[in-house]
Amino acid sequence: MDCWVDGQPADALSLKDRGLAYGDGLFETIAVRNGQPVLLDRHLARLAHGCSRLALAADQPLIRSELQACAAALGDGVLKLILTRGDGLRGYAPDPSAQARRIMQGSPPAAYPAVHGEQGVRLFPCTTRLSRQPLLAGLKHLNRLEQVLARAEWQDTEHAEGLMLDQAGRVIEGVFSNLFLVRDGGLITADLKRCGVAGVMRAEILFQAESLGIPTQITDIPLEQLQWADEVFVCNSVYGVWPVRACAALHWPVGPLTRKLQSIARALLDA
Structure with a gap:
């Protein structure tokens, strides 16, 4: 199983697709274990x-x-779902009757070095800043050029991984992950009302922490607050948690x- 388009095996896409023209769409990157998509409901x-x-x-x-069905065919690996607004004519105006493509x-399982999870990772301080756009904040939309520029640094x-800030210098996330601070036994993660991606593993970690009685806080994180953290880690829905x-x-x-x-997180991904 390589690629399906609208439920059928395919290796081509219409040149009129609005996802290609404008990044008009969304995507999800889903770990697959034993033919089952992990954290599917989230x-x-x-x-x-x-x-x-x-x-x-x-x-x-x-x-x-x-x-x-795709996960069952894949067995173990990573499944990427892309939804676009489908074909469109020239111009930005969307067709209100269009159905998503x-x-x-x-793809095979992600091959990250085991040492990332065992010993922790070093973050690169990216100079590319995330733009403020509340209408898109939190969404995993197809416009990811900020992350492309940051990863090229x-x-x-x-x-x-890289550390990404917003235009005001607040800590937001990693290039392909969300970031948490640990302070005095509680978790702190960035408020994503202005920019950033609300990750699936981020949501699961907040849920698990609250279930365990671990205090959680979603708030603005000034860059200088990093120096007061007792622990730092990043997470996503493919590799789980990496200590920083x-x-x-x-x-x-x-x-x-x-x-x-x-x-x-490992138990969820390995289930």
């Missing part, structure tokens, strides 16, 4: 929210069914709360 909930925000007409039960791409193997051991001149230990949440 992925579909975020997708439905994004469709509502973008006024993108999509058949959610059909998408679920196709994701499950469904593109599903399967480093080519070495010393850094496994350093960013520029700052260093943190791989602490017990990071390890606890890393273990929970």
